[in-house]
Amino acid sequence: MLDSRKVRATAVCGFLLPVLFSVVGTAWAGDETAPARDPKQAVDETYTAKIQKYTTAPYFTSPLVNYLPASKNVPTPEVVLGDVAGAPGVLPYAADVYKYMRLLEKASPRVRVFSIGTTEEGREMIAVAVSSPENLKNLEENRARLAKLADPRTIKLDDTEADKLVAQAVPVYYITGTIHSPETGAPTALMELAYRLAVDESAYIREIRDGTITLITPVVEVDGRDRIVDIYKWHLAHPKDFYPPLIYWGKYVAHDNNRDAMGVTLKLTENVLNTYIGWKAQVLHDLHESVPYLYDNTIGDGPYNAWVDPILTDEWQMIGARNVADMTKFGMPGVFTHGDFDTWSPGYLMFIAAMHNGISRLYETFGNGGADTQERTLDPEEYARTWWRQNPPLPKVLWSQRDNNNYEQTGLLTSLHYFNENKRLFLKNFYLKAKRSVMKPSEEGPAAYVLPADESRPSLQAELLRVLQKQSVEISHAKSAFTVSLPVKKEKPKKDTKDAKESDKEKKPEPEPTSRDFPAGSYIIRMDQPYARIADALLDHQYWSPDDPQKTPYDDTGWTFGELFGVQVARVTDLKALDVAMERVTEVHAPGGVKGDGAVFAINNNAEPALAMLRYKLKDAGMEAAEEPFEGGGKKFNRGSFVIRNASHADLDRAAAELSLQAVALGTAPQRKNPSRPCGARSLRAHLAQHADRRLVAAGV
Numbered sequence: 001m002l003d004s005r006k007v008r009a010t011a012v013c014g015f016l017l018p019v020l021f022s023v024v025g026t027a028w029a030g031d032e033t034a035p036a037r038d039p040k041q042a043v044d045e046t047y048t049a050k051i052q053k054y055t056t057a058p059y060f061t062s063p064l065v066n067y068l069p070a071s072k073n074v075p076t077p078e079v080v081l082g083d084v085a086g087a088p089g090v091l092p093y094a095a096d097v098y099k100y101m102r103l104l105e106k107a108s109p110r111v112r113v114f115s116i117g118t119t120e121e122g123r124e125m126i127a128v129a130v131s132s133p134e135n136l137k138n139l140e141e142n143r144a145r146l147a148k149l150a151d152p153r154t155i156k157l158d159d160t161e162a163d164k165l166v167a168q169a170v171p172v173y174y175i176t177g178t179i180h181s182p183e184t185g186a187p188t189a190l191m192e193l194a195y196r197l198a199v200d201e202s203a204y205i206r207e208i209r210d211g212t213i214t215l216i217t218p219v220v221e222v223d224g225r226d227r228i229v230d231i232y233k234w235h236l237a238h239p240k241d242f243y244p245p246l247i248y249w250g251k252y253v254a255h256d257n258n259r260d261a262m263g264v265t266l267k268l269t270e271n272v273l274n275t276y277i278g279w280k281a282q283v284l285h286d287l288h289e290s291v292p293y294l295y296d297n298t299i300g301d302g303p304y305n306a307w308v309d310p311i312l313t314d315e316w317q318m319i320g321a322r323n324v325a326d327m328t329k330f331g332m333p334g335v336f337t338h339g340d341f342d343t344w345s346p347g348y349l350m351f352i353a354a355m356h357n358g359i360s361r362l363y364e365t366f367g368n369g370g371a372d373t374q375e376r377t378l379d380p381e382e383y384a385r386t387w388w389r390q391n392p393p394l395p396k397v398l399w400s401q402r403d404n405n406n407y408e409q410t411g412l413l414t415s416l417h418y419f420n421e422n423k424r425l426f427l428k429n430f431y432l433k434a435k436r437s438v439m440k441p442s443e444e445g446p447a448a449y450v451l452p453a454d455e456s457r458p459s460l461q462a463e464l465l466r467v468l469q470k471q472s473v474e475i476s477h478a479k480s481a482f483t484v485s486l487p488v489k490k491e492k493p494k495k496d497t498k499d500a501k502e503s504d505k506e507k508k509p510e511p512e513p514t515s516r517d518f519p520a521g522s523y524i525i526r527m528d529q530p531y532a533r534i535a536d537a538l539l540d541h542q543y544w545s546p547d548d549p550q551k552t553p554y555d556d557t558g559w560t561f562g563e564l565f566g567v568q569v570a571r572v573t574d575l576k577a578l579d580v581a582m583e584r585v586t587e588v589h590a591p592g593g594v595k596g597d598g599a600v601f602a603i604n605n606n607a608e609p610a611l612a613m614l615r616y617k618l619k620d621a622g623m624e625a626a627e628e629p630f631e632g633g634g635k636k637f638n639r640g641s642f643v644i645r646n647a648s649h650a651d652l653d654r655a656a657a658e659l660s661l662q663a664v665a666l667g668t669a670p671q672r673k674n675p676s677r678p679c680g681a682r683s684l685r686a687h688l689a690q691h692a693d694r695r696l697v698a699a700g701v
C-alpha cells in the first residue's frame, strides 16, 4: 500500500543496529504452545535445503518456516513452480497459483477452493479455505451460526444465546494477496502457507487448523498479476535491458485500486467484499510490500477513523502488539507497528472489515518488485530506531523473495495462532460490534439518514443508494409522508471575550426546535441495522479535527457521499423516524421516461451526468441547451435544460427510462431571444468529463 513517494520522513534520533537474537526455546510460557516443529514431523529435505539456500541471513527466518513438512500424498508448491516458494527468478501467473490450490484441494480433505467472481477482463478470482475436514464439512452449519452473531436481531440481541453461538462457532480469518501488482511476493507465500496449514502435524499448526477457517485469496488484482509476470519474464530474457514498470495494473486503475472500498467501482473490491460478508469473516488481512521488513499497519497512527467501533481500535492494539512481540522473539529484525500510516480513510480493501464489524489488518513486507535477489540499501529514516520500532531493519542487506516469503508466512502463522487462542473473545467482539450497531440510534445516534423523494437529481440519488446496497446496507421506503424534529442549532461561541460578555448580557431567547417534512416514498436508511457503520461513515459529514496530532492524514480523501453525489442527505436524530411505516427496498431505480405527446421534448437540467449519457444514446437527435429558464408542459425548466427534436417518442422514452430522466413533451419549443447554443457531442464530452471527476472523488480514488 505505501507508495515510496508517500512515505514521510520520520524524526531520526540516531539509530542502533538491530538486535539479533538466536531463537530461544524458553521464550514461550509453559502453558503456551511453542511455535516449533514437531520432532516426529517428517521433513521434505530437498525443499528445506532450498529454503535455507535462498534465505540470505539466518535471522531472516523463523522456526515456523525454516523447514517444509513432508507429505506422502499432498504436492508441494514445487510441482507447479518448478522450485520452492520464493525462489529467485520464479513468479507464477494467477492460473499457476490456482492450478496448485486445486491440486491441494484434490489431495487433501483439509482444503477447498471456491470461485468468487471474475475481473473486468474476465479472469477468475478464488478463495481457498483451509481447515479441518470436520470444519469444512460443516461450513453451512457454521455459517448459519456466524450469521446470527453478525445480525444480532435474529437472536433478539440475547447475550446468553450469543454466548452459546460463540462457544460453538469456528471463526473465519480472511487473507488477501497482491492487490498491488508490483508487490509480487504474496502468491507464493500463500501457496506454501496453504500447504503448511494442510499437512503440518505440529501442535502449533494443528491448533490453527482445527480451531479456525483460514480463507485465502492469493491474487486480488488478477489482471495486473498476469501483466507483471509478463514483464518480469521479459526482464529475465533481457537481463541487461531497462525493466519497464507497469502503467496500469488492472483494466482501469493502478495503485488506487486500494482506495475503492467505499465506492466499490472495481470487480476486485466487489468480489472480496461479497466473500468477506458472505463468509461472515472476522478478519480481513491484506498483504502489501514496500516497507522493510514487516510493518504491521494494523495499529497505525492517528487520526483514527471516527466511525469505527472503539472495540475495534482495542483489537488493533492487541493483535498488532502481539504480532510484533512474537516475531521479535524469533530474532527477526525490522518488525514493527504504529508507523505513519493512519486508519482515517475507509477506502482501503482491508477497511471492508473495519466497516462491517470485523477486524482490518494490513502488512507491508519488503519486496523487490519481482523475484530477483538484490542488495538493498535503506535511507537513514528507514533504519532509525524509534519508539515504535525498537528493533529496526539493517542499513544494507542482500534481500531475496524467499526472505520476504519467510516474513509474510511467519507473521501470518503467528497471527492465526494468536487469533485462534483468543477466538472466543474475538467472536464475542464480532457479535458485540454488530449489537452496538443495531443499538446505535438510542446509544450514540443518529436514528437514520433520509434521502427525500422530492430529490431534484433522482438518477444520482439512485446511484448513491446502489453503492450502499453493494455495502449490504438495508434501505427502506417510507409508505407515507412524515415529519421529524431537528435538533436546535448551537450558536458558535464568540472568540472575542469582550463581545462574548456583551452578548451574554443581551440574553437572547433560546432558539425554537424546528422540524422537517419528508414526502411519501422517501428513502430511509435506519441506523438500527448491523452494517449501520458503513452507511454512517459515508453519509455523515466527514470531519477531522485540526487539533489532531497528525496534521497531514495519509490520504487526502473525500467521502461525504451526499455532497459528492450532489444529492440531499438528511441526518436525523429524532427516533420517531424509525416508527414511520416503511418497507424494505430490494432494487433501487428512479423512474424515467417521456410524459405526454409532441414533437419537441424538454428535460430539466439539474446537472445529472445521465444527461450527457443521453446525448450519446440518441446521437442523431437534435439537442439544444436553453439559455434562459422557461415553462412548458406545466413544468418549470432551469437554464441549461435540454430541448430535444427529431427523436422518436419510443426511443427517447426507452433511453430516458434507462437513465432515470424525466422528459416532458412540449406543445411548442420555448421562445428564445438569442440563438441557442447547440448542445453537441463536443460540449457534452466536457460535461461528462466534469462528472467523471465527481464519480472518481466519490469512489475515493
Ligand SMILES: [Zn+2]
Pocket: 001, 002, 180, 183, 287, 288, 289, 290
Ligand atoms: Zn501496496
